[in-house]
Amino acid sequence: MTLNECVEALRAHDDFLILTHTRPDGDTIGSAGALCAALRRVGKTAFLYPNPEITERYRPYVEAYLGDQTAGGYVVSVDVAGEEMFPKGFGGKADLSVDHHPKNPGFARDGLLLDGEKASCGEIVMEVIEALAGGLTETEASLLYMALSTDCGCFVYGNTKADTHRAAAHLIDCGADYHSLNKALFRSFSFSRLKLEGLIFSNLRSYQNNALNVAVITLEMMAESGATEDDCDDLASLAGRVLGNRVSITVRELENGKSKASLRTDGSVDATEVCARFGGGGHKMASGCTVDCPPHELAERLRSVVEELWPA
Ligand SMILES: [Mn+2]
Numbered sequence: 001m002t003l004n005e006c007v008e009a010l011r012a013h014d015d016f017l018i019l020t021h022t023r024p025d026g027d028t029i030g031s032a033g034a035l036c037a038a039l040r041r042v043g044k045t046a047f048l049y050p051n052p053e054i055t056e057r058y059r060p061y062v063e064a065y066l067g068d069q070t071a072g073g074y075v076v077s078v079d080v081a082g083e084e085m086f087p088k089g090f091g092g093k094a095d096l097s098v099d100h101h102p103k104n105p106g107f108a109r110d111g112l113l114l115d116g117e118k119a120s121c122g123e124i125v126m127e128v129i130e131a132l133a134g135g136l137t138e139t140e141a142s143l144l145y146m147a148l149s150t151d152c153g154c155f156v157y158g159n160t161k162a163d164t165h166r167a168a169a170h171l172i173d174c175g176a177d178y179h180s181l182n183k184a185l186f187r188s189f190s191f192s193r194l195k196l197e198g199l200i201f202s203n204l205r206s207y208q209n210n211a212l213n214v215a216v217i218t219l220e221m222m223a224e225s226g227a228t229e230d231d232c233d234d235l236a237s238l239a240g241r242v243l244g245n246r247v248s249i250t251v252r253e254l255e256n257g258k259s260k261a262s263l264r265t266d267g268s269v270d271a272t273e274v275c276a277r278f279g280g281g282g283h284k285m286a287s288g289c290t291v292d293c294p295p296h297e298l299a300e301r302l303r304s305v306v307e308e309l310w311p312a
Helices: 004-010 025-040 057-066 121-133 138-151 160-171 177-185 191-204 217-227 273-278 295-308
Strands: 015-020 045-048 074-078 096-099 113-114 205-207 211-218 247-253 259-265 286-291
Touching: 004 074, 004 096, 004 113, 004 121, 015 025, 025 045, 025 057, 025 121, 025 138, 045 057, 057 138, 096 121, 121 138, 121 160, 138 160, 138 177, 160 177, 191 211, 191 217, 211 295, 247 295, 259 273, 259 295, 273 286, 273 295
Parallel strands: 015 045, 015 074, 074 096, 096 113, 211 247
Antiparallel strands: 205 211, 247 259, 259 286
16 A cells, blocks of 8 residues: 555544564564554554563553553554564454565555565654654654664664665654664663673684684573573674674574574575574574574584585
């Protein structure tokens, strides 16, 4: 559907329930919060579905929009790539969907507003709000800045484009509190997370002149740092920070005796090919597998396959 059709669908209804995705990130939460605020501003009743997985990092930003109702109203999903990504406990259907995942199959009854070129769903919601309400408040701009900046890793991921920066500049012009958001979202970590990273880095192993790096995260390290699942975002990116890295292997020991591996590569070694040998899969540059063996053993087995396929 077009932007105008999306805005017309929003105008035609009065009560809204806004869905974020399972294991919600800054994009889905910021997009949902901003849309909720704008709908209220134009006289509608709107709430966010009380997604039980919203973490303490994000909850304060959307506390005012979280309702108790888990069904009813006109249901709008934001940044939700498919029905399997619906938040825990939600058993209904979506009426409207706004998204930037190219693979979104169009599950919403009245239509899907999709722009797969955007780095974040927040940039699409920004256009929706401006067309619906004729501008952005400072609160909405801040929520959308949270959405945009988190989905592009504060402008360092490969999805970052000139348009991403232009949208961010526009949000800053509209009053987004970007200094405090940048500090809170990208420069602040729980004590446990930092302690866990310390343990991971002290035990990091490096091969191929620092081009191949292997991190192992054991249950003992989790216990020693006091880290919980909330502290474990994006651990698979840590080993790849080594200067000269081309391939990184990260293995986490699971409670059930198995180990879960993530492989990230620059494309010189096909991550899917490596993980397929262990029953896993994914993409050429990022794949994973879960294997019934201790973490250090899995790391060694993966390393030997990567070295076997290492480019001459
Ligand atoms: Mn997103």
